[in-house]
Structures are given as structure tokens and as C-alpha cells.
Amino acid sequence: MKISEMEREEYVLPGNTACHGCPSTICLRTVLKALKGRAILVIPACCTSVYMGPFPNSAIKVPVFNTAFASAAATASGIKASLEMQGDDTEVVVWAGDGGTYDIGLQALSGAAERGEDIIYICYNNEIYSNTGIQRSGATPFGAWTTTTWAGKTEHRKDVSEIMLAHGIPYVATASTGYLKDLYEKVKKAKEIKGFRYIEILAPCPPGWRFPMDKTVHMGKLAVESGMWILLESVNGRFRFTGVSRAIAEGKRKMRDLEEYLISQERFSHLSKKEIDEIRRYVQEKWSRLIKLEGEVDAAIAKFYV
């Protein structure tokens, strides 16, 4: 798809209070363009609930329901049920940060996925609680500085996209701020599928990750190229890598050095050689696990259809 064929209408209006170079506004614009504005957003506590502005104005041009941190997926289930009764097919989209997805909202998310609610859940993952001033979250990677992990986080991140794969829902995908066309296509694809759909977007946060504000998109690309973030997609159990990650998995493209990604952010500036090796080990392990998973899924499907 060419950029010129995309929806021209703006659904995130200018003059909001988002920081300079905010990845969340970039991605929300793209997502709402892909849905052509036919969506009801459910937003738990996160940056978006702040930058959309105070009452009686809103910077988002679609209906938004602001809800409590823990209950985004449950609220969306209720709204969808009401719309179904009225015979309305408007998409209900949860737009939550990683705090509202990885930590506080996980049980509601898991419950809605298990019930098979017909909603799209999008997590924009900036790997910290950035709205409240850069605290660690379940998505913060090993070694990263935050205001609550001064010497670097000592645990690895968990991966909710893999947890959602385990739920066996019809659509799971990951995307990155660096590849907006890919995100646009994935949202369009999700729109065509019925059932619970989960999309996770890596959102590099300039003040939280400590990098210059004009490098947001560049950092989203670098994360994928260095293998730290993996673009994948699972449609009805058919798991595969997409975009640059696919090229890396198939050996068509060389992975960029992980250190290049780490050095470009000040939150990793204190890392020792040993800690960098630990991150490298984690990334390699993750890759080999996912590549194995892709192979197994292919083999299982081949066996089933013979």
C-alpha cells in the first residue's frame, strides 16, 4: 500500500498536550485512519487520557470512553454487547499503555480474550509508566534505567503477545512505530476478523528512554532491525514473522548489532559488558524459541491437511 492511498482525514487533532515527538499520537493517528474513524475508543489511565485534553474538549475525533486502569477490556466488552443489541457494527477498540496491559489490566484482558469478546485490544508499549514520571513496568527490559530502578532493572520483561498467543485468539500481532504502513495493514486485517484481536505496538518514548525527540521513528526501526523487538502475526493459529523480522528469520537480512540500539538510549548508558551479554542471550533465546514455534506450527498444519 502507498502512503497516498491512506485515509486523509485526521482523527487526532493538533494542539494536544502530548510531548514533542510522541509515538502514541503517531500510532493512534495511523490506527484510526486504518479504521476510517468508525470506532469507539476505550482508554484506561495512560498518556492518551491526558493528552486528549480536559473537559469539555477532546483532541480525539471519535467517541472515547475513559475508564479505570484495571478494567479497560471489561468496559469494552460491555460497550460491544450494547452495540450488538442495537445492531450497530462499530468497532470497539481498547487503546491502553503497557501499564494498563502488562500489570494492572492483565486479568480483564485475559478474561475478555477467554470469553472471545468481539473487540480489538491495542497496547502501545513504551516499556515504562511514562505518564506518572517513568516508573518500571512489567514491560521494562533488563538493565533499563527508570526512576524506580536506578541501577537498571534486574529482571527481564514478560511478553504479553506470547501470553495472548497461548489464549488461542483469532488474531495476535506486534507492530512498531518505525513501520507505520505495516501497522496500518495489520489493523485493517484485524478489522476483517471477528473475535478478540490483540495488537501490540512498540512506542519509543523520548523523555522516558532518554533520546532526542526527532529520533522516535528511527528508534522504532532500530529496535526491530536489532532483533530487540520482533514483528509477528498469528491469524487463526497460523503464526508467522512479518516485515523485517521475517527477513531476519529467513536469513535474508543480517540482524544489526544489539549494542547499537542500546547505546542510542541514555536509559541503557550505564550497562556493563556482562549485562549487555545477558540482554543478548535473552534476545537470542527468544528468537530461537519463536523460530521453533513457527516451524512447529507449519509442520502441524502440513500434517493436518495431508
Next chain:
Amino acid sequence: MMASIRFHGRGGQGAVTASKLLAEVAYMSGYYSQSMPFFGAERRGAPVIAFTRISDEPLFETSQVYHPNIVVVLDPVILRAVDIFSGVKEGGTVIINTTKKPEDFEFEQDYLNIITVDATGVAIENDLLLAGLPVVNTPMLGPLIRAFELLNMPLKLELLERVVTRKFGKAGMKNVSAIKQAYERAEMKTIRGKRKRKRRKKEKITVEFPISFPSEGVAGKTKMWRDFRPEIDYEKCNDCLSCWLHCPESAIRVNDRVEIDYEYCKGCLVCSAICPKRAVKTGREVFA
């Protein structure tokens, strides 16, 4: 005797740091003191408020300051967005970082002491720059000492210098010379208020279902946030629309060609970094 101080600045200029430094100096001078920022969404470039209370008796009040004796304004541009004179006590002192004269300001109070100082100029002269932008919070502490002289609550300049050197380490000496210079250059006058007082009407309280409606500029014209200005070179531009797709602010409009909406552009320069033809030039933006 209690003095309450309100700091106005923009996110990143160090209003909160200044309020902390002042509280520390006051504590070392033998007063009771407290310092607190205004809690809200703390974002770069947005208007920021911080408060300090200083007293010779123990402090039990912990709310934010509504009626300050002293107001410190770190950024001249903020005057257009915020009413800095709101709630200032009669005969209070307002310290403004500006190139204007004290006579140029209008307010509702009968009498106020206005102190003006070109702290931005002082910072540039003393090579006090952080990421290319002048640091104005420490120079503004110099004239603040003068305001305390008026209140008969003297704070020692030497103590301030000691606190600043300890806090900033190597850069401490630059800060100290900037504080001294700003202290000497500050221009003070007692001014009579000219603006008419607004009568506040009693508002009827109505209960509404809280529904917001979409509108542009919920945070006002965000051009004030801009420190850098992107400019499209149309000779190089090949209409790939990459800048339009990646703009975080929806401030690039597509008409016959891509155009930057300078009313709302925050100057994050993502467009310049993403442009494959390098057709977006960048320059410094100066408003005041």
C-alpha cells in the same frame, strides 16, 4: 512572618529545581521552608508552576500557594498564556525575566514591586547553556534575594552560592557568576496598577453529563512549545507524504502539497529526521 513564592516557567526550564534550591537556602539561613511542584501532567514546553513557603515559625499549611508575596517568571513568553499576577498580595513583588522595563506591565493590584532582569541574556553571557538552550532558573535566584530584602527576611547570597556550587558541581561557578550578575542588573520599581478590576459574577451551578467534544487546540496554540522550526524546501520535496504520515501532532496538512501548520507545530523535527530527500530544513525559533 511567612513568605510564599510562586514560580512560573515552562517544562524543562527548571522552575521546580529553582523552588527546591530556594527552600534549601532558606532552611540553611534558619527558616522553616517547604517546596512543591504543581501536580499535573508534566510535559516539556507546557506551562509549569512550583511553590515555596518560607517562615520563621513551623509550617502547617501544605496546600499550593494561592496568594503569593513573590512571583518569579522564568519565561517571558508565558505572559501570553498565564495570568502571572493572579492572586498576588498587595505590595507583593513580581520578578520577570524580560528585556522590558518595569513600567510596561499592567495588573489589577494597587501597588506591586516589579523587578525585571534579562536572565536569558545573563545566561548566554555566562555560557550557561544546556542542550543549546539558556538556563534561566539559577540567574533568576539573584533578583529573588532582592525581593527578600524588601520583606525584611534577608537571605545570604553566600549561602545561595554554596548551595548552587554543591548542587551543580563543575558548572557551579558559572551559575554563581550568573547569579551575581543578575542580582546587580535587576531593575526594581514600585508600580501602580492600571488595569481595571474584574467583578466576579456568581456563577450558577448546573449539573451536566460530562461529555467532551472534539476540538483543535485543547492545549492552546502549541506553537509556543517550539524551540526549533522545520521548513520544507519544495524544490527537493517529491510529495512522498512520509512527513505527513509520521507527524505526531497532525500538524502537516496535505493540500496541493504538504504544508506545515505553524500554529500547532511543536517543533519535534520528526519530519526532518524521516524525510528521505532531506527536504525539511531546521532552524532556531525565537518568539520573545
